[in-house]
Amino acid sequence: MDWQELFINDLDWEFAFEIILRTLIMFALILVFLRISGKKGVKQLSIFEVAIIIGLGSAAGDPMSNKDNAIVPALLVFATILGFYRLVTWFAMKNEKFESVLEGDPVYIIEDGRFNLDTGDETYAKDEFFSEMRQQSIEHLGQVRTAVLEPNGNVSFLYYQEDQVKSGLPVMPKLYKQKIKNISSPADYACSFCGNTEHIEEGPKKCNRCGKDEWVKALDTPRLS
Numbered sequence: 001m002d003w004q005e006l007f008i009n010d011l012d013w014e015f016a017f018e019i020i021l022r023t024l025i026m027f028a029l030i031l032v033f034l035r036i037s038g039k040k041g042v043k044q045l046s047i048f049e050v051a052i053i054i055g056l057g058s059a060a061g062d063p064m065s066n067k068d069n070a071i072v073p074a075l076l077v078f079a080t081i082l083g084f085y086r087l088v089t090w091f092a093m094k095n096e097k098f099e100s101v102l103e104g105d106p107v108y109i110i111e112d113g114r115f116n117l118d119t120g121d122e123t124y125a126k127d128e129f130f131s132e133m134r135q136q137s138i139e140h141l142g143q144v145r146t147a148v149l150e151p152n153g154n155v156s157f158l159y160y161q162e163d164q165v166k167s168g169l170p171v172m173p174k175l176y177k178q179k180i181k182n183i184s185s186p187a188d189y190a191c192s193f194c195g196n197t198e199h200i201e202e203g204p205k206k207c208n209r210c211g212k213d214e215w216v217k218a219l220d221t222p223r224l225s
């Protein structure tokens with residue numbers, strides 16, 4: 001293997017300094033664009049805005065390292081993307097249906113301390129959601145009245161008052177992994193699939209809500225905020 005060809009090839013060292021300058025200019029332009037767009041962080045970006053950022057990256061990448069690509073054409077691409085972005089967001093503000101198609105709608109993940117079975121969205125993995133809950137000091141589903149997955153990827157939680165907390169499915173890894181199908185001691189158990197809680201005496205039992213048969217012993221502790 002020719003290491004020089006792999007790492008250097010026919011690099012023109014005089015152009016190397018120009019690469020540094022081009023990169024700094026294009027990177028600064030991306031930051032300016034993001035500032036103009038009004039967004040503060042990645043979690044505030046919608047799918048449409050992520051697509052815009054990808055387009056910007058593609059437009060900015062070529063002038064950084066290719067001497068055949070000038071910076072001004074990339075600026076024209078930036079201006080076009082910015083104009084398109086402003087036009088689309090303006091139209092989305094005027095038309096709720098268009099905004100719904102463009103940005104997506106909020107999805108109810110939890111209602112009344114149980115997973116919503118009618119979300120129609122299976123892209124949000126349960127372990128990812130449990131991680132989000134643990135970061136909000138949530139120990140089990142019974143502490144949560146409602147959880148909504150927002151179009152920008154954030155999750156909004158509404159909690160039960162301390163005296164209203166229900167028995168619920170644990171979200172701590174060690175407890176959640178203790179799934180059983182054959183109940184040996186009477187207690188409140190939560191369905192590992194939908195979070196429905198039932199008092200089970202003993203033996204195998206299918207969930208009255210989803211029909212699954214794996215259970216985890218439910219918790220009823222209040223949330224520590």
